[in-house]
Amino acid sequence: MRLVVDLNRCQGYAQCAFLAPDVFAMHGEESLLYNPHAEAAQREQVLRAATACPVQAILVEDPDAAPGAAEDELSHVR
Amino acid sequence: MTQETLLRQIIDYDNRADPYPLYAELRKTPVRQEGDELFVVSTYWEIKSLLHDPRISSDARNLSPGAAGTLLQEEEASPLPPSFLRLDPPEHDRLRRMTMRPFGPPETPRRIHNMRGELARIVTDLIDGFGDRKQVDIVDDFSYPFPVTVICRLLGVPREDEARFHTWADTIAAGLDPAPGQDAGEQHRVTQQARTELGMYLSGLIDERSGAPGDDMLSELVTQHGPDGQMTRAELLSTASLLLIAGHETTVNLITNGMLTLLRNPEVLGRLREDARLAVPLVEELLRFEPPVQLLPQRTTLADIDIAGTTIPEGASVWLVLASGNRDPQRFPDPDRFDPDRKDIQHLGFGSGIHNCFGAPLARLEAQLALTELTRRLDGPRLVEDPPPYRQNAVLRGPRHLNVAFDGLRS
Numbered sequence: 228m229r230l231v232v233d234l235n236r237c238q239g240y241a242q243c244a245f246l247a248p249d250v251f252a253m254h255g256e257e258s259l260l261y262n263p264h265a266e267a268a269q270r271e272q273v274l275r276a277a278t279a280c281p282v283q284a285i286l287v288e289d290p291d292a293a294p295g296a297a298e299d300e301l302s303h304v305r
Numbered sequence: 306m307t308q309e310t311l312l313r314q315i316i317d318y319d320n321r322a323d324p325y326p327l328y329a330e331l332r333k334t335p336v337r338q339e340g341d342e343l344f345v346v347s348t349y350w351e352i353k354s355l356l357h358d359p360r361i362s363s364d365a366r367n368l369s370p371g372a373a374g375t376l377l378q379e380e381e382a383s384p385l386p387p388s389f390l391r392l393d394p395p396e397h398d399r400l401r402r403m404t405m406r407p408f409g410p411p412e413t414p415r416r417i418h419n420m421r422g423e424l425a426r427i428v429t430d431l432i433d434g435f436g437d438r439k440q441v442d443i444v445d446d447f448s449y450p451f452p453v454t455v456i457c458r459l460l461g462v463p464r465e466d467e468a469r470f471h472t473w474a475d476t477i478a479a480g481l482d483p484a485p486g487q488d489a490g491e492q493h494r495v496t497q498q499a500r501t502e503l504g505m506y507l508s509g510l511i512d513e514r515s516g517a518p519g520d521d522m523l524s525e526l527v528t529q530h531g532p533d534g535q536m537t538r539a540e541l542l543s544t545a546s547l548l549l550i551a552g553h554e555t556t557v558n559l560i561t562n563g564m565l566t567l568l569r570n571p572e573v574l575g576r577l578r579e580d581a582r583l584a585v586p587l588v589e590e591l592l593r594f595e596p597p598v599q600l601l602p603q604r605t606t607l608a609d610i611d612i613a614g615t616t617i618p619e620g621a622s623v624w625l626v627l628a629s630g631n632r633d634p635q636r637f638p639d640p641d642r643f644d645p646d647r648k649d650i651q652h653l654g655f656g657s658g659i660h661n662c663f664g665a666p667l668a669r670l671e672a673q674l675a676l677t678e679l680t681r682r683l684d685g686p687r688l689v690e691d692p693p694p695y696r697q698n699a700v701l702r703g704p705r706h707l708n709v710a711f712d713g714l715r716s
Binding site: 240241242244245246248252253254255256271274275278279281282283 | 402409410411414415417418582585586589649650651655657661665666669670
């Protein structure tokens, strides 16, 4: 899956790095590193991060696609 | 309706169940003067702009003497220094940065993510604890104990001490929320006693952890030797108390408001039961629609500030009514409708700017998990009373009890 972060919008709130640490990482306090071609298995993490972004800077390609092979993380509870 | 009565009405307990019409009235004057040195800001863009304005202070020492006596400004006398919640840069930045090191990125990016399994187990245990009952109080039986347990695990409070921790947290919470007719002096004494005991307990735990650190957050706070140096004992105690109190007094309301809102919107509840992924946007909409912190009453101005045709003078007390900004029709279409499919959802539920909620990622996960599991496991849930009885507190607004009847528990 492809994603892009609008770095002009990003203000370093770091919600994505908390919620999807396999895809987003903070380098120092303000700059963001991320994988623009995240694995399908990370879709849930990525959507969690994109939704939580306080400045809505994360754009995800085809966010409504089926989760595919990725197991819904919440289903671990069951 | 005079200005004075409008603000009093918002604080008045009789309006706790539905303050939103009063906020709509407030928004007719975006920056409203209430008495000589108190200004109430109620529209989205004005609140957002002030949250990002370096001329706004969170430090009570910057209030003018006249403003210091206004509503909700009475401070608990505390032997501890102010936490970073009540400080400005550079002291705020240093303490917040030091607290973030063992909590999140860049130094500890996985702590919260790695707690997911443990959060899920705590949720499951609490729901299993409903047993054969056909009615529970979502507050006392679930949304109160859940975040307290989480904060204990995060800080590294040993399991055998958790029950004592819950007792202190309960007492301090009751002190933030005095019942009408209660003996104020006696309540104050009991609350101070709990604060003292909690402080002594934390102090002992700090001693223990500095000698034999674990991988918990308190151990790392105690032993860190980063570029910002070390926290003093007093700073450690202030910070740990802040994490404890701010970490659960708010989350309890987020989860309870969430169940209440779902039970009032059965179609959304049904969708969440079918698809747990809905929990993610749903919690964001909840933070807009029923934010756990309704207003920030503790800001002050470091200079005269011109905004929305009004000049707020230096040293005035400024209230930022987040819950009103979240319902501002200039910002959100159809704002009084709860709509988890809303795409444009930059709410003020966690504040904004340098004091944005420190625990936001943890609160998000706690609420997502809690609401998903309560919805999935309660069979035929329904409100016993609507509206439910509310806590006294107008700032940390939420139900005191939320009695929910149901037909049984699903496995």
